[in-house]
Amino acid sequence: MAAITGPTLRRLPKLRQDAGQRKAIVSSMAYHAPTLILSLLMIYPILWMFASSFKVPTDIWKDVSSLIPKQPTLDNYIKGWAGFGGVRFDTFYINSFIYAGGATLFQVVSSAIAAFGFARIRFFGRNFWFTCMLLTLMLPVQVLIIPQYIMFKQLGWINTYLPLLVPRLCGSAFFIFMIMQFIRGLPKELDEAARIDGCGTIGIFFRIILPLIQPAMITAAIFTFYWTWEDFMGPLLYLSNPKTYTLSLALRGFADPGTGTDWGAIFAMASLSLVPVFAIFVFFQRYLVQGISTTGLTGG
Amino acid sequence: MSVFLKHRALIVVCVIALALCIAACAPAPTPVPPTPVPPTQAAAAPATKAPEPTKAPEPTKAPAPTTAPTAAPQPVELRIAWWGSQNRHDRTIKVIELFQKKYPNIKIAYDFALWDDYWVKMNTQAAGNNLPDIMQQDYAQIASWVSKKQLLALDPYIADGTINLKNVAEASIKGGILDGKNYAINLGNNTLAYILDVDAFKKAGVDLPSDKWTWADFEKTALALREKGNIYGADNSLYNWEYWRGLYLAMGQNIWSADGTQLGYTDDKIFADFLKMAVRLQQAKAAPMRAEEIAAKWNVENNLFVKGQAAMTWYWTNQIVALLNAAGENRNVKLMTLPVPAGAKAGAHYMKPSMFFSVTANSKHPKEAAMFIDFFTNSVEANEILLAERGVPISSAVRDGIKPKLGKAQVTMFDFVAIAEKTAAPIPPPDPPGSSEISGSDASLIVTKIIEPVYYGKLSADDAVAQLRKEANAILAKNKK
Amino acid sequence: MNNSVELARSRSRRAAQPAARRRVALSRRELSNHLSGYLFISPWLIGFFVFTLIPILASFYLAFTRYDTMSAPVWSGTENFEKMIEDTRYWSSVRATLYYVMAAIPLRLIFALAVAMLLNSDRRGVGIYRAMFYAPSIVGGSVAVAVMWRQVFGTEGLVNFFLALVGAPRVVWLGDPATAIWTLIILAAWQFGSPMLIFLAGLRQIPAQLYEAAAIDGAGRVAKFFSITLPMLSPVVFFNLVMQTINGFIAFTQALIVTDNGRPLDTTLLYVLYIYQRAFQNLQMGYGAAMAWVLLGVIAFVTWLLFKSSSRWVFYESKEGE
CATH class of the missing domain: 3.40.190.10 (Periplasmic binding protein-like II)
Incomplete structure (x- = not known):
């Protein structure tokens, strides 16, 4: 848009151009100033953590409120990266990428398929299964941990990534419901038209619906990646070898309330752990914009 | 026709559902976990386990824990x-x-x-x-x-x-x-230690207490530190449930009865007096208010003693190294054992x-x-x-x-x-089963329902100790055989 | 300006008509629908039977037992449920959770929607803002967040700094039973990124010509919001409302790490945190399971109410049950 307004404005008579520019600047200021202040407030705590990761450990708590390290140092990163007993953070990174990457791929695809089934096809027992699906979201995992563990142990899956990844092939209730809502926001005439053109149900899903729910799928991908990235409970229960630990689990290895904690290393590694999640968001959010404007959903 | 079709559809659906059920159950014949038979019964009495277990089909037991020593x-x-x-x-x-x-x-x-x-x-x-x-x-x-x-x-x-x-x-x-x-x-x-900042004492002109100090001495010292040195006497100090145990250990008793089915002491007043003293110290600002402590507490580095705002604090001895490192090498400290109540027969601390x-x-x-x-x-x-x-x-x-x-x-x-x-007092026996509900963590009864309500002024010390007895005994009664 | 709603509604009515066509053809399609329906949901259905159903049934059984995780569960009938009634800490946790859900969820959703609308723009730099507003939500529930948050609400923290600027007295946020829960509520509001992103994706789906049509009718911003944005966004609003409510009831990690086990005086003892304490610290898994199933009942009821109400205010382009 911004790219279009530039040349368009230039073609206008000079007087109108000035007024237009002034108005644009005022409107732009009115938008940017409060938004910027609000967003800075939002990220203050993160800046604080980031700044702390460059402070000398003794300064972190002495010089708490300052955002500028007095004696900036990279020691925290070097010490933190060394990890535990020879298992360094590059291992944890790779493990986290496997876990989060695999989970995202599996979960988004399978959720979209199931969501289409629930949203667009009328079949026997649909409401019953939908209710079951929602109910599974309402039971706190804390009481499911042990039965699940026993089950996976019987399958012989303990100490592997299988209990963490295989269930993701079956979608997630949260995302199924979410994508459903997006599909239901699409006019049904699209399906009817496609059907008249000879498209089957599967064809409708792949050719009509899937391209249109791109924003929902991208949103689901961003969330799945992040939620898996930060999940420590699954890895805690099913992985028993530091070489297989994920980043989120390893980060917890630094701190124990009873004993001394290297806060500098925690902040350094916690800051680093945000980088991939942040990058994924920044990368995908572009498509969030594009997805809609290029598909040009014209409706009925 | 349509009705028939509908039924057919229903049948198909049922078949699919059934197939799914079977598929679900196939990999693990008896995966229902509600009856995980205690794994150790076998280990404890392998002889009785020799014939096929009569309890329930239990594939988990496959590698029977043979105690055969390996070469x-x-x-x-x-x-x-x-x-x-x-x-x-x-x-x-x-x-x-x-x-x-x-x-x-x-x-x-x-x-x-x-x-x-x-x-x-x-x-x-x-x-x-x-x-x-x-x-x-x-x-x-x-x-x-x-x-x-x-x-x-x-x-x-x-x-x-x-x-x-x-x-x-x-x-x-x-x-x-x-x-x-x-x-x-x-x-x-390991044992609980009181850590005293010798320089802060000197600066305030308060004498260091004698090695055999009572809680009355503690109170006097803390009050003097506030009055003369304008510094907290005791930091992070007065909510620890271990004090509860220590008070009675010093009197030659244990908090649990020998069979672990009830409280092991009779005189609630000792604990009530301690709670009252703690409230007095907080009101006199000789100890930080519990609210302030909760707000500040999350690591050694934020300990008021470390920051130089309190002259006394406690720690477990194995954590002292972390504390002293955080406080700085050149802090001049004296370590003391726990204060005892008046009329004590032994130390309030034990070697844990x-x-x-x-x-x-x-x-x-x-x-x-x-x-x-x-x-x-x-x-x-x-x-x-x-x-x-x-x-x-x-x-x-x-x-x-x-x-x-x-x-x-x-x-x-x-x-x-x-x-x-x-x-040290002789080591008390390990805490009985079920006691984790009563003490042992910050989430247990003694902190959440007794000590903190008293410090927040929601409950009187006398009511608190009576309530502790009632609730603790109800929990421990389950240990009766 | 009502034209645009009318435009939207008529579309759904039109969509309803082709469904009532010839009967015979419909029946054949019905069968194929049943089959393809199950085909499409089969990933979820298989997962439900293989991975989810068994642990859920097990936890239901455990709710009627004494189970310490180490020895076999012992049937105890309704003992666990009776115990709940007398357990004062249980009721503290109920109170804390209701307070939390009723304050945090509306705050979070309103904030998320407002920011989503603010960022639903093609201005330059909007991508950067999106990233900045989303950033708090990716720090999640790690130890670092706990420390960070306690720092912000500490006696010498950021919040008190701003209070001092306007001359308000210092508040001991985390230590005062009246304010401690607000640190969690504000944390939930601060991490509004996930509903915001969903709102944003939803806003992007609203066809621009609806707004153009409304503009021709002379509708202002407010009118556009209520007559176009809200109705068109309602499926997504509904989704966010349902999911955030559910997630609010089962919130756990933040309370565990930020306010340290429900302090002070159990005012931040969220329901699931209490389940966790009972199940894993006191080894009363049966009691924990019983509490969890009561919670499930409550959440299911609230969700049912939301679904009931949805027919009045949620507007779908494609009607359910076509």
């Missing part, structure tokens, strides 16, 4: 788990590597977590019958684990010398003994095993596991790496052996533990 050179794989922070992880891993070098046939897989996570993991693994061979244990939890038959008695391995306890004082062994059997080896002696190593009941290689515990306990080389991070080593030979390697803070701790040992 030395055969390759053995052990699993070990502990809780802690990075310092402990690094040191322990180094010791494991050292052990593996000495015994190339033994491979040890290790696993660590922080305190909360550790217990979630261990309880889950216990339910799944998949505990590691060696697990770190805690004094407040061990009775539960023994009563659920999760741990192996180590007496045979102590008797045959696999675990050598020759250089260990009786008092340091006792904590791991339940019902006459030794289930756990103490990894370090900081933590244990136990061998779990489903270990397939208990002998090798015992060898590792022995190495951890008796090897000077290993303890030079560990450097008393889990508390003062129980073996006198090890203590002497590592002395040259100790830093200033560690020497302070060693010296204090040696002195405290002399006045």
Whole structure:
């Protein structure tokens, strides 16, 4: 848009151009100033953590409120990266990428398929299964941990990534419901038209619906990646070898309330752990914009 | 037609559903976990288990824990788990590597977590019958684990010398003994210490209390520090449930009755007096208000003592090194044992095993596991790496052996533990099963429903102690057989 | 300006008509629908039977037992449920959770919607803002967040700094029973990224010509919001409302790490945190399971109410049950 307004404005008579520019600047200021202040407030705590990761450990708590390290140092990163007993953070990174990457791929695809089934096809027992699906979201995992563990142990899956990844092939209730809502926001005439053109149900899903729910799928991908990235409970229960630990689990290895904690290393590694999640968001959010404007959903 | 079709559809759906059910059940014939039969019943009494178990089909039991000692050179794989922070992880891993070098046939897989996570993991693994061979244990939890038959008695391995306890004082062994059997080896002696900032005392012109101080002395000292030095007397100090135990230990009693079915003391007034004193100190600003403490408490670095805003604080001795490091090398400190109530017969402190190593009941290689515990306990080389991070080593030979390697803070701790040992009350038996609901963590009854409501002015000290008795007894009554 | 709603509504009516066509053809299609329906949901259905159903049934059974995780569960009938009634800490947790859900969820949703609308723009730099507003939500529930948050609400923290600027007295946020829960509520509001992103994706789906049509009718911003944005966004609003409510009831990690086990005086003892304490610290898994199933009942009821109400205010382009 911004790219279009530039040349368009230039073609206008000079007087109108000035007024237009002034108005644009005022409107732009009115938008940017409060938004910027609000967003800075939002990220203050993160800046604080980031700044702390460059402070000398003794300064972190002495010089708490300052955002500028007095004696900036990279020691925290070097010490933190060394990890535990020879298992360094590059291992944890790779493990986290496997876990989060695999989970995202599996979960988004399978959720979209199931969501289409629930949203667009009328079949026997649909409401019953939908209710079951929602109910599974309402039971706190804390009481499911042990039965699940026993089950996976019987399958012989303990100490592997299988209990963490295989269930993701079956979608997630949260995302199924979410994508459903997006599909239901699409006019049904699209399906009817496609059907008249000879498209089957599967064809409708792949050719009509899937391209249109791109924003929902991208949103689901961003969330799945992040939620898996930060999940420590699954890895805690099913992985028993530091070489297989994920980043989120390893980060917890630094701190124990009873004993001394290297806060500098925690902040350094916690800051680093945000980088991939942040990058994924920044990368995908572009498509969030594009997805809609290029598909040009014209409706009925 | 349409009706018929509808029925057909229904049938098809039913068939699909059924197929799915079968598919779901196929990989695990009896995966329903509601009846995880205690894994250890078999281990405890293998003889009764000889015929097919009559209880329930239970595939989990496949590798029956045979206690057959394996011949030395055969390759053995052990699993070990502990809780802690990075310092402990690094040191322990180094010791494991050292052990593996000495015994190339033994491979040890290790696993660590922080305190909360550790217990979630261990309880889950216990339910799944998949505990590691060696697990770190805690004094407040061990009775539960023994009563659920999760741990192996180590007496045979102590008797045959696999675990050598020759250089260990009786008092340091006792904590791991339940019902006459030794289930756990103490990894370090620990006790509560009061830490006094000598310079702050001097600056305020307040005399250091005498070594045998009472809570009345404590109150006087704290008030004087506020009055003359404008500094908190006691930081982070007055909510610890261990004081509750200490008050009665000093009177020669224990908080639990011997059979663990009720409270073991009769005089509620001692505890009520303590709570009243704590309230007085908070009102006089000689101790921080509980609200302020909660708001500030999250790590050693924010301790008011460390920040120089309080002249006295308490810590467990194995945490003192962390505290002193945070406070700064040049702080001039004096360590004291816990104050006692008036008319005390003994010290209010006891030598608590900081933590244990136990061998779990489903270990397939208990002998090798015992060898590792022995190495951890008796090897000077290993303890030079560990450097008393889990508390003062129980073996006198090890203590002497590592002395040259100790830093200033560690020497302070060693010296204090040696002195405290002399006045300590005899170690009370481990907390009975179910007591974790009453005390032992910040989430337990004594903190959430007794101490903190009193400090917040929601409950009077007298009502609080009566309520504690009522509720604690109701919980402990379940231990009656 | 009502034209645009009318435009939207008529579309759904039109969509309803082709469904009532010839009967016979419909029946054949119905069968194929049943089959393809199950085909499409089969990933979820298989997962439900293989991975989810068994643990859920197990936890239901455990709710009627004494189970310490180490020995076999012992049937105890309704004992656990009776115990709940007398357990004062249980009721503290109920109170804390209701307070939390009723304050945090509306705050979070309103904030998320407002920011989503603010960022639903093609201005330059909007991508950067999106990233900045989303950033708090990716720090999640790690130890670092706990420390960070306690820092912000500490006695010398950021919040008190701003209070001092306007001359308000210092508040001991985390230590005062009246304010501690607000640190969690504000944390939930601060991490509004996930509903915001969903709103944003929803806003992007609203066809621009609806707004153009409304502009021709002379509708202002407010009118456009209520007559176009809200109705068109309602499926997504509904989704966010349902999911955030459910997630609010089962919130756990933040309370565990930020306010340290429900302090002070159990005012931040969220329901699931209490389940966790009972199940894993006191080894009363049966009691924990019983509490969890009561919670499930409550959440299911609230969700049912939301679904009931949805027919009045949620507007779908394609009607349910076509």
